[in-house]
Amino acid sequence: MATTQIEQTAKVPIYRMLESAVVLSWRDLVKSSRQGLINVEYGVAPERSLQYLKIRSLAGSGAWDLICEYWMRPGPSLAPASGLTFRTGHQSVALAEMLELIMQHQDSFSTSIGTSSVGLLQVQAPTKEATSSAGVCMREARLSLSNANMVC
Numbered sequence: 001m002a003t004t005q006i007e008q009t010a011k012v013p014i015y016r017m018l019e020s021a022v023v024l025s026w027r028d029l030v031k032s033s034r035q036g037l038i039n040v041e042y043g044v045a046p047e048r049s050l051q052y053l054k055i056r057s058l059a060g061s062g063a064w065d066l067i068c069e070y071w072m073r074p075g076p077s078l079a080p081a082s083g084l085t086f087r088t089g090h091q092s093v094a095l096a097e098m099l100e101l102i103m104q105h106q107d108s109f110s111t112s113i114g115t116s117s118v119g120l121l122q123v124q125a126p127t128k129e130a131t132s133s134a135g136v137c138m139r140e141a142r143l144s145l146s147n148a149n150m151v152c
Helices: 005-010 014-024 094-103 130-143
Strands: 035-046 050-058 064-072 084-087 117-124
Touching: 005 130, 014 035, 014 050, 014 064, 014 094, 050 094, 064 094, 084 094, 094 130
Parallel strands: none
Antiparallel strands: 035 050, 035 117, 050 064, 064 084
């Protein structure tokens, strides 16, 4: 069944869901006490679905440290593996659960970038208000995943 224009615009943007997952997992992702910056890169396939995402943190040297990556399908050599893979030294059960929810139900969210492109989202250290808003958004998504009228 085709999605109507009204249904499409009512869907929560997938970037908002990814941002919420990062915000709610912030303490697991940024180990140091200093302010941090997290980079979320996501690739969109021609059929407007996410193929992969990579989450990186800004290291002290100015380089980006890969925290984890999620691939919907394995590559031709089966590397990277499909699903979520954390790099050595990184782990977050909460992030894993949220990314699984988002990636496996991504048709419930809207993608605001074109076909066959890469999106980039930067998330700064969250405020209390941002954390609260992210919590509401994620709870709403969990409760009404099949409802296209989610509002975050």
